[in-house]
Amino acid sequence: MNDKTFLAELDAQSRVKQEEFFDHIASRLQRPRQKTAPIRTLKGAPEDWDRYELSLEARITQFVKHWELAGGHAHRLAAMKDAVLLIQDMVRHTGAKHLIMQDQPELEPIQTALLRTKEELQREEQQDINLTIWNAHGLDDAAKGWLVAAAAQADIGITAAHAAVSYTGSVVLPSSEISGRTVSLLPTMLIVIIPVLRLKTRLGEVLRPMDEWPLAERPAGIHFVSGPSRSADIENDLTIGVHGPGIVHALLIEEA
Amino acid sequence: MLMSIRADHSTVQKTPDSVKGRAELALNNEFLRRAVKFTTERLKSGKLAAAEEHGNWEEWRERGRQIRLHTIAHLDYYLEQFVNNARAHGVHVHFASDAKEAVQLTMRIAKEKQAKSAVKSKSMVSEELHINHALEEEGIEAIETDLGEYIIQLAHETPSHIIIPAIHKNRHQIAELLSKEAGEDLPPDTAVLAGFVRKKLREKFLEADIGMTGCNFAIAETGSMVLFENEGNGRMVSTVPKTQITFMGMERIIPTLDDLEVMATLLPRSATGQRLTVYMSVLSGPRRAADADGPEEMHIIILDNGRSLQLGDTHFQELLNCIRCGACLNACPVYRHIGGHAYGGVYSGPIGAVLTPALNKNMAEWDDIASASSLCGACYEACPVKIPLHDMLVYLRHRKVEAGRGEQAEKMGMQGFRFIMSDAKRLKMIAKLGRWVQKPFVRDGKITTQIGPLKGWNAYRHLPSLPSETFREQWKQLEQELHASGRPTVHEEIRARMEKLVAARNQSDHMHAGDMARSSDLQAASRLKAAEGERRDER
Incomplete structure (x- = not known):
């Protein structure tokens, strides 16, 4: 059979x-x-809650606070070029060898810069960087398997957030052809790029519109991530990085 | 049921038959008591702080309750909507009336896939199924990947807390277990131990043929299943293996993602005091044709296993509202003392004390766990969806007594009490007799002997002796003194209220057990009515 x-x-x-x-x-x-x-007369959160909305500045402050309380690192950056510099710096300082990033259009400047860094470091004979771009377009099963294998080996994974929520300190990562689920899961360290205009106050602002997404456009996985992987299973002692990334950086980009 | 749980235990120690027996095992284990107390208190205060910080907690609880009540009252509709939408995403949905059917379905899929190993994230439903046992009998390795679950799997035990399964193990015991697995000595250092598990399980994730998960919520509108977790193992098992099998209790449904905001607010805060768990994953079907990761095949097995018995039962239907947060365990003074294993079933604490007999439809076997409660109502106060667990426990006890399964000694005691108390002269005589009988045992106004029935009480404290004079005997003198000192006047308003109370009491029958149950009957019925009628928005 x-x-x-x-x-x-x-x-x-x-x-x-x-x-x-x-x-x-x-x-x-x-x-x-x-x-x-x-x-149904009642649906979703209490109506009073729906009126809770913070200004952009307050949202940023709240997100940073909650993300850091959960054990994450947050950076407020004026423009994408600052994110590029920060990431290049991280790569040099951590001695990262394997990098994986989504092929999302908003990450294009980082992609270009990292390829440059790779060449520079090769010339300086300091570090040999292996950069994988996650794009499954036209790949066969074997090639797709290699993408997952690359994510499993990666020191750093880089992704852009579809949205973020300040109240819960969460980033929202949907899957697609150019956005792998394992990129935000398997690497030791995760970097999430958040254009601040995508930063909302409440979870409901992100969830409610998703009810309306057409079937064909619904991603297989939507992951809400709120900090580093953690466990308190051994004597209630907090451990970071149990299965998912133990170090997570949120880069808030303030340019429109 | 009881037997099959035993079969899964590979512990050498024989498990006692009653909660009382199991509790004594637990009470004798000093570490367990301290660990449970420490952890639950931290979780409890974390929950209180999180609820406080969020504000309007009562309003959110009520909203959570309303959403759950509405869904359960229309469960057939929402379940069907979920199934249709999940299938549209390519999910293979299956139905299992009981644990046996669910196991059969799982084994058929596993065999077809020629699976050698399965990685599992935490799922209470899979504990109901004892699926690991079934897999291992077929030579398929089943690996628990939640850190706590992995530890207790190595120890061949069952979870003792719904959120922290290995709550009863200390780091030295854990280091010993993991060292055996590692083949080298690991220090009892949390970071080292967790690091070892990360590496070990990473290999398992990557080579496993099947990933098995539970399901916190299923969204009817979108056909999605939702997982809440902190470690990332839930994401692993639902992303890396080719085949995903999800076990879902049939009552896990909520109508929309909009409603998920309420559950996402209540669940993590109630469970661990977090604003949100580190990962909340909304999974809708297997990977799309263009995707490079995610499972190629996704199965959801919807399980009844006694749940439908609660439907239409005025006393227990609200049990299905439970979102498995564990807040009632942390709040329960009895749980804090005896720990989870004493309850003997898959679910422990107040929820387990009600759910286990309810799901197993055999009150007789499980009824003694209904007595493992002080009826203080802390569980109800902690519950994020306001399940009246204490009422249910009273009703369970009532059912037990009605069915003639009460304890003979207790019954005789109650009959004796009624005999003595229903006649003032009789009471007077018995009191006199008691004062005479106690004479040889009284020291300093206390009775310390541990003969016969006094052992249980006097082992930890002393019984005060009967006073030399009863209140009634003192009354004559007291009344005279009162007259002499000038009787205080009773405020008119208070007198009127007291008289009204007396009149009311004379009208109704005196309260005894039957009335108690009837009044809780009424409460439950009115609650249910409010639920079904979809109470008009009160705000």
Whole structure:
């Protein structure tokens, strides 16, 4: 039996079983099956909360505070070129060898600069940098596997945030062809670029519009990341970097 | 159920049959008591601080409760909506009426994939299934990847706390376990131990054929499943292996991502006091054709396993509102004393004391855990979705007594109490008799002997002796003194209120157990009614 027929058989069984399953729920609730959308008077967060909105400056301050409280590092930068300098500096100082970054258009200046750094360091014979750009376009399964392998070896992963939330101190990272999930997960250190105009106050401002995203455009994974990977499982003693990146830098870019 | 849990335990020590027996094991373990107390107190104060910081906590709790009530009241609709949307993303959805069916489905998939190993992130549902056992019988290695779960897996134990599974182990015990795994001596240093686990499990993630996860919430509107976690292992198991299998309790649904904001506010704050867990992942189907990572195949197994029994039950339907945060464990004075293993089931603490008998539909076997509570209501106050656990515990006890499964001694005691107390003369006589009987045992107004039934009490404290004169006997003299000193006048208003109270009391029957249960019946019924009627917005 091949994979397709196996799955088709499971799905067929599931569709039979589901009617029994839903009917059972309705009968336990002592009413017929609910086939139309129930009326809702309450939805989402309390209405007062929806009016909570901070100014841009206050959002930035709050994000930095909460991100740092969670153990992350935050940098306020005037322009993308400052981010480029900071990253180049980090690479030189940490002696990072393997870098991986998404192929998102907003990261283009960083990509160009890092390629330059790579050449410079090679010339200086100091560091041999391996830079992987995550773009799965037209790749076969084997090549895709190599991208994941590169992420698993990477010292630093670089990604741009779709949005950020100041109240929870979170960055929002959806997956796509040019934005791998493993880039923000497997490297030892993670750098997230946040253009400040994408910084919201509340989680709801990011989540609510996502309800409306068309099916075909919904990413397979949307990850809300709020600091370094952590655990308190050994005697409640906080440990950083258990499975995900232990060092996370948020770079807030203030130019429009 | 009980037996199969035992079968999973490879511990040599025999587990006692009752909560009382298991609690004594726990109480004798001084470290456990201290560790549980320390940790739960930290979690509890973290939760209180987080709730305080957030502000309007009561309003959020009420909102959380309303969303859960609405969803459960229309569970068939939202579940079907979720299933349709998840399938549209390419998810293979399956249904399992009980643990056995869920295990069978999992094993069929695992065999078809010719899986050699499976990595698991924390899932309480998978504990219900004892899936590791089933996988290992087929020669498939099952690896728990949550740090705490990994530790207790190495120790062949079960989780003792819903959020911190290895709460009962100290770093020396953990170092010993991990050293055996490493084949070298590891120091009892948290960073070193965690570092070892990171490296060890990284290899496992990359070579595993199947990733298994639980599901904190499923979104009906978008067909997404949501995972909350701090370590990143949940992301690992749902990103790296080719096949993902998710176990989902059928009640995990919420209608929209908009509603997720409420749950994302309540859950992490209640569980650990965090603003949000480090990772909140909204996963909608397997990787897209163009993506280079994420699972190629995604299965969601929706499990009933006793949950539907609560539907339509006026007393227990609200159990399905539970979001598995563990706040009631941390708040519970009994849990803090006896620890999680004493409860004997998959779920511990106040929620476990109610959920375990409810899911297992066999009150008789589990009913003694309903007694492992002081009925102080701290669990209800801590609960982010306001489940009246203390009411449920009272009702469980009531059911037990009604079913004639009460303790014989307790029953006799209650009958004796009623016999004595219903007649003043009888009480007087018994008091006299008691004063005479106690004589040989009284020292300094205290009774210290540990004979017979007094052992349990006197082992830790002393029983005060019966006073030489009862209040009734003193009354004549007291009344005279009162007259002599001039009777204080009672305020008119207070007198009126007291008289009204007396009149009201005479009207109704005297409260006894039956009425207690009836009044909690009424409370539960009215709560449910409010839920179903989708209470009009009160603000």
